[in-house]
Amino acid sequence: MTHDWKFDVPTVGSKRLPPDARYMEALSSQGYGFEIAIADLVDNSIDAGAKDVVIHFLRDGDQLVSLLVVDDGRGMNETALDVAMTVGGRRDYAVDALGMFGTGLKSASLSHASAVTVVSTTKRTRTAGRRWMMERALSGFHCDIVDPHYAQTLIDRYDNKRPIEWQGTVVRWDSVKDFPKHGGGGQTDRYLHRTINKLGLHLGLHLHRFLARDDFNITIAVEDVRSGTIYMNFGVEPLNPFGYPVSGHPDYPRRFTASLPSFGDITLDAHVWTPKSNLDEYKAVGSVMERQGFYFYRHNRLVQAGGWNTFRQAEQHLSLARVAVDLPDSPGDAFRLTVKKSGVEASPEFASALESATDGNGLTFLDYLTSSDTAYRDARKRAGTARKPVLPPGEGLDRAVLETIVEELPIIPHEDGIALRWQRLDNELFFEVDRPTRSIVLNQHYRAAILGGRGGGPNDAPLIKSLMYVLLHDVFEKEYSGSRERDNLQLWQSILVSAARAELGRVGEHD
Structure with missing residues (x-):
């Protein structure tokens, strides 16, 4: 028998093949960085309409014991909480929601903690809680129901003070893998200083459009549960990757349009940074090679900071070039967001469309790259630093x-x-x-x-x-x-x- 290869493969029925419980282990092994995982939880808070989010490190003397993300969002009743704790749980996302796949809370949390507890309350329903423990998840997707009295106690801990007043959610991580096993000798203090600094920069950068609003705040705090002392309590500041004081080129910023045959027009806001900048807004993104290129936003949330997405190789002379791209609500196959919301996969036609992108007045996107290159080189010449090219440093240097x-x-x-x-x-x-x-x-x-x-x-x-x-x-x-x-x-x-x-x-x- 022959088949026409233009049509689907013929079938004779179907059968249900539920995932093995070990799927949870695979879900928690997706390589979530610590800052990326916390940002995923804050995304959920934003989707819940939170105005205040507190990231709370709890320590007992020298030992870190738990990490909590607390918000004053709408909260969840028991039904919504069950959906939120279900892997790939089906729920209707708002058009402008930051959530997408229904896996972020679970995979982000269990990538870094052996147990994640979620307790939530609304204005109209009693407090409810659920807990995933990795060992019980692996034995058959068994999610624990948190004792209602404890759930209310955890909510009350943050009631009538920032951030919870009438409604909200607490996500608690226990047995956090990154925490120092032995906190003596200043290890805990060093860990907190280093981690909180990196976390503040990451959140400040990727959520800068939200943090720039008057009605949204993120606070990072440390509390000693034995003494009740709260310290290292500070608000995260927005870090706008396009927040330069003076443009590096008089003709920029400038807006270009790239036309993709399968999708339509994509807007590119091209910028040239001020040369020799020491601002955090410039340096917060990786190395000089990593911070140039495209900055993709989805619903005002930065989901990729730098990189040329196969369009070209990174070069030192393009270190001042940054391009803001706001992804459409329904990008089709032109752009695909990674599950961790830490990168964008652009189709080959996007790279092709950039070759002919223009600003409508005869200037092309390729002209923009030339201008960025020129701005970098001219700044070097003005500073009298036409230095000889050298072999790069390799492993072993900070x-x-x-x-x-x-x-x-x-x-x-x-x-x-x-x-x-x-x-x-x-x-x-x-x-x-x-x-x-x-x-x-x-x-x-x-x-x-x-x-x-x-x-x-x-x-x-x-x-x-x-x-x-x-x-x-x-x-x-x-x-x-x-x-x-x-x-x-x-x-x-x-x-x-x-x-x-x-x-x-x-x-x-x-x-």
Whole structure:
């Protein structure tokens, strides 16, 4: 028998194949970053009409015990709560809702916690609660019903003070995987400082349009449950990635239109940032290569910050180029949002349409890229910094240092970076130049002295490693070292070994 391949495959019926309980494990292994997961919960708060959202870290002395996201939104009755806690639960999303797939609350939470409890109350219904524990979810999708008395107690904890007054929701994470296992020695304080700073930047950036309103606030706070002391209590500030003080090019911003055959017109708001900016609005997004490109918004929520979506490669000379794109409510197959709402997959026709996008007055999108490139180069010339291109730094340097080097120096394209690593060497050597692996090898013997007794890591000793990169990068840009360069290398070895031995002596005196 032959079939016409233009038609569907013939079938003879169907059968129901429910997911295995292990599906929950797969759902919680989607690679949610901590900040992305929290932002997903805040999205739910915004969809619920919340005006105030509090992200609350609870600690007992040196030990972090729980993380809660509390809002004063509409709340949920028991039926709505069951839907919210059902994987892929069916509910009608508003046209401008931030939620999409019905999995965010569960997958974001269980990616980072062994248990997630949701307690909610409305103006007309009693407080209700549900809890997912990973071990019970894996045994057969068993979701716990929270004791009504405890549910009310948790709501009362935030009643008559920010944020809950008459209605609202509390999402509680327990056994959070990222929390320090042992909080002594200042580990908890360091973790909170680092995590809260990154979280504030992420939320400030991705939700900046909401935070710029007068009627919406996000607060991050830490409370010691033993003493009741609340500290590190601050509001998240909006970080507008297009909030430059002065445009980097007099002809921008400018609006372009790209026409996609399968969809229609897409508007592109093209901007050129102020050169040499140190503002958080500019630097909050990754490296200099990551922060250029498209900034996609869905319902005023930033869902992708930077990247060219296969249209072109990132280049240092385009570091000032940023393009805002507001996605339509129904983008069809032209744009697809990732489940984590942390990126957009654009169809090939989008890249093709950019080639012919115009502003209606004869200026093309490709002209915009040329203008961005020119603005960057002109700023360099005015500053008198026509610097020689160098090989990029590689593994072993702190990210902030990597970013500064890439921003300050032209990078030779398509070349592997110069790595910096520790290794046991002869004690007469402080470093070794390893050309085959393009590495600067530092002597492990002197590591403890350089670190002053602190614990090391892959990107430790940023000051020494930065100086070694600056000192030695041009050695790798030649096939071999001449006599003068070899003499310099020997000179640097002698001085650095003497300095390292002096440091070792100081450490011994303190011991």
